[in-house]
Amino acid sequence: MANIKDIAARAGVSIATVSRALRQPDIVKAKTAKKIEEAIAALNYKPNMLAASLRRQRADAVIVAVPNIYNPFTSSFVQGIENVARDNGIKVLLGLTEGRRDLLDRHYEMISGKQADGLILLDINRPTVIEMRKPGDPPLPIVIACEYEDGIDLPRVRIDDIEAAATAAGHIAGLGHGKIAIISGPTTQRMSRDRQRGFRLGLRRSGVSIDETLIAHGDFTVESGAHAAARLLDSGKSFTAILCENDEMAVGAIHVIASRGLRVPDDISIIGMDNLRFAEFANPGLTTIALPTTAIGEQAMRLMLDFDFDAESATREVILPHELIVRDSTAAPKA
Amino acid sequence: MANIKDIAARAGVSIATVSRALRQPDIVKAKTAKKIEEAIAALNYKPNMLAASLRRQRADAVIVAVPNIYNPFTSSFVQGIENVARDNGIKVLLGLTEGRRDLLDRHYEMISGKQADGLILLDINRPTVIEMRKPGDPPLPIVIACEYEDGIDLPRVRIDDIEAAATAAGHIAGLGHGKIAIISGPTTQRMSRDRQRGFRLGLRRSGVSIDETLIAHGDFTVESGAHAAARLLDSGKSFTAILCENDEMAVGAIHVIASRGLRVPDDISIIGMDNLRFAEFANPGLTTIALPTTAIGEQAMRLMLDFDFDAESATREVILPHELIVRDSTAAPKA
């Protein structure tokens, strides 16, 4: 494989000049540049980025850690990151964590191993390295997106889950529902706690009281939403709407409700959160809260680029707006 | 940042010994190893993989190019790749192409730039480099998964789309349907052509003839499936089943059918292909053809590991089996 030396030899210049022609074409004479160009074409030379990164002490790459990739939410989020990264000559690498901390740590190794410069985290977990950090150590090049927990001082971008959930609850209450069930996520997760709080807040604002026995728990998967809905129906209690903490569980709930011969929204209204791509094509179309996923990704990448996490001026938190999307899964309760 | 030299100094050994302690712990004396270990812990040393890769001329990483990540199919496919990669100490990096060739080429640069050793392709496109290759050039470290085209001599793993589609068609015909519509993908794509061929083959085997005016075209997205179904319904022709070339379009079709007050499968049976995660929770649950996605990923990674693409003995093609999954979207036509 041709290297910079071969190019230099063939073009009759020094390797320094070749390097300059590649990095700062403007400071080398046009004629020289042309000779170099020809040599590069002739030998089909490709710069060895490994060597370049080693020398420059930066890889111009970030790694994005996501728990899974089937979640459409992830998709447009990553899209946002790519948009900004591309404009700045940064490579984006996706690393799957499956929600496992050991895998996340393994991805972090790409940073300690200098193969990437930063980590954008769209995951519940935090890499172990955060706990290992002692005061005075250099700042960690990590940006947290969305799944935030308190007590970790890293830049982050997120939505206001509480207000978003309150908006959803307000929509349902505004339609006139009074007996409202909730399918919540795992309360170990900050996001789930916030959303549940938001549901309560939204109902309270509308003067609707909550029946604590109408709260079922899932784990944010379609399957768990189906099971939770089944439990609610089996309980024999009556309710006319279900607030679901995410769309996946809402889809599961709709499935179960329909399979029992009940109708959405005639018998039971369903609202989700996240506005997954499939939400629009559920039967019926799912009313939900849309998150500015692409914008979140863009912001996260910008925070990464501004990386100077020790600086007083560093932006520590960006909160982006959500939006209610009304489709056909919600309606006023039957008279 | 501490480097191997610092460790050597602190442990009172040479850098060679440190390197060996890291790579081949068994060939260094236990006592020495311990001293080195302590030094590593004390200085919080992390090997610079960039330098290691540069020296060893391999990155121990593969890049997986996928058009998007929201497709659940992609997800378990990547899972399969990771399974095998992990067991072999290989890092897996995901690169998004958005179906764009320029982005794919950019990912390929990671290979010419030595940041990755191979490329696994789950994309319609092919990197430009394939066309540039002249006979005698070293083989390209590329494995193709599923989206195959003829005329490219690279190892690949796929399913038999024709037989898979024939199976789907056979199921519908076997239920007694005679007037059957088709929602096909873009016929520019090999996979779409194969699946359409398979549908025809399956129907012919069952002695059912095809009405060419009952073929609508989409582009594999939910939206296009919805539009195609609408066109079919608007045409006024009668049919009792739709063969969809993938689940996404099937979901779109169901949505439109339901929104027009027709029922699946009572009025119209729907079958898809791919067995997306959401297929099970569609309303009604979608009958479909399951692909061995994880196995495809595993095989692809194995082909990558066996990389010696010039060798006569190199495996060039692996075909994996599909499976019919019967759910609630298909039934015998009304009498």
Place this chain on the structure above:
DNA sequence: TTGTAGGCGTTATCAC
């Protein structure tokens, strides 16, 4: 079992 030393392919400093 361990040490010495050359080199992987760049970039960047300093001369000229």
Place this chain on the structure above:
DNA sequence: GTGATAACGCCTACAA
């Protein structure tokens, strides 16, 4: 504008 040359941090013959 261009050329020598010293790093960047590691691996691996070869020698001891």
